[in-house]
Amino acid sequence: MSYLAGDPLPVDDFYWQNYTMTMSSTGTAMSIGNSTVVSRYLRLGQLVIVKVNVTIGTTFTAGTGVYLFSLPFAPVDVPIGSGYLFDTGTALYSVSVAQAGSQVVQLVYQNNQVGSGTPFTPTSGDEFNFVAVCAVA
Numbered sequence: 001m002s003y004l005a006g007d008p009l010p011v012d013d014f015y016w017q018n019y020t021m022t023m024s025s026t027g028t029a030m031s032i033g034n035s036t037v038v039s040r041y042l043r044l045g046q047l048v049i050v051k052v053n054v055t056i057g058t059t060f061t062a063g064t065g066v067y068l069f070s071l072p073f074a075p076v077d078v079p080i081g082s083g084y085l086f087d088t089g090t091a092l093y094s095v096s097v098a099q100a101g102s103q104v105v106q107l108v109y110q111n112n113q114v115g116s117g118t119p120f121t122p123t124s125g126d127e128f129n130f131v132a133v134c135a136v137a
Helices: none
Strands: 023-025 036-044 047-055 067-070 080-087 091-099 104-109 127-135
Touching (some): 080 104, 104 127
Antiparallel strands (some): 023 067, 047 127, 091 104
16 A cells, blocks of 8 residues: 555554564574564554564573564664563563664663673563664665
């Protein structure tokens, strides 16, 4: 469906789409194992809103380095966003979303890149949650 500049966009045409988010690390390989991943996006013209929830499973392997999360589209502008990490029974951490490559983002906690051991090493039941907004072509 195409629209002319200045035409109102009909809200009924927009709905959340699932996409396959991949999670990787910059050091030794991590494995998402049997973790539950819910990754969706909503595209409104050139604006994309991405929601990701990863609940760590029993076969998750932490690896080393910074954790990276794929986006459904390559942004033409720097993605912005926020979220939280849930260390089950211990703490809840507020994080920011930062661009880490052409189609991947990373999470940042108190000026530190989130990864294995920062701010905690993920174990079964822990969660990574974030929303990112970016412009696309």
